[in-house]
Amino acid sequence: DAGVIQSPRHEVTEMGQEVTLRCKPISGHNSLFWYRQTMMRGLELLIYFNNNVPIDDSGMPEDRFSAKMPNASFSTLKIQPSEPRDSAVYFCASTLGSTDTQYFGPGTRLTVL
Amino acid sequence: AQTVTQSQPEMSVQEAETVTLSCTYDTSESDYYLFWYKQPPSRQMILVIRQEAYKQQNATENRFSVNFQKAAKSFSLKISDSQLGDAAMYFCAYFPYGGATNKLIFGTGTLLAVQP
Numbered sequence: 001d002a003g004v005i006q007s008p009r010h011e012v013t014e015m016g017q018e019v020t021l022r023c024k025p026i027s028g029h030n031s032l033f034w035y036r037q038t039m040m041r042g043l044e045l046l047i048y049f050n051n052n053v054p055i056d057d058s059g060m061p062e063d064r065f066s067a068k069m070p071n072a073s074f075s076t077l078k079i080q081p082s083e084p085r086d087s088a089v090y091f092c093a094s095t096l097g098s099t100d101t102q103y104f105g106p107g108t109r110l111t112v113l
Numbered sequence: 114a115q116t117v118t119q120s121q122p123e124m125s126v127q128e129a130e131t132v133t134l135s136c137t138y139d140t141s142e143s144d145y146y147l148f149w150y151k152q153p154p155s156r157q158m159i160l161v162i163r164q165e166a167y168k169q170q171n172a173t174e175n176r177f178s179v180n181f182q183k184a185a186k187s188f189s190l191k192i193s194d195s196q197l198g199d200a201a202m203y204f205c206a207y208f209p210y211g212g213a214t215n216k217l218i219f220g221t222g223t224l225l226a227v228q229p
Contacts, residue, residue: 093158
């Protein structure tokens, strides 16, 4: 069975540009999580969805960040406009049941110049 | 606030030897899960082992085992017969079962080097 799939694996963009990160959770999983990993702040939860509905977005840093989950097999995290301080590795994770073990995707390394 | 502390930023072990990584956490909850994740240079976060707080028996997965001390809020990871492929960053994580938010709280990680 395929794990969590994220695309792109690497993204380099210029400040002010829109960035869209994509995630396909494990088939059958009904909860999806977006994390950001930086040297300064470590791993932090940005937002999570349960049955496609956003449950907790308190970790979203500011209005420049938005996330959607239009169906059970796809989610996006959008940054508009991007800034250099958004440079990080962004992980998507999914679970079967929101309290179960989270399985992570390979991450997207974002660099904003 | 719930916190997870990994006091060893770096550790080193000889191949085939045993190493223990430390983790402590702070919580007022009685029911929760604890995890160890491994992050190799590929940066993929890989689940190593999971422990439910209500279980007294320590979890074991092949060469990986934990020492869970609930009263002391301690959750260490023991890696036996270390292999070169075990070299990675290891993160301890806490998850409150039935909490208001389903948030994995991570420690700062321990970078493990395995010497041949």
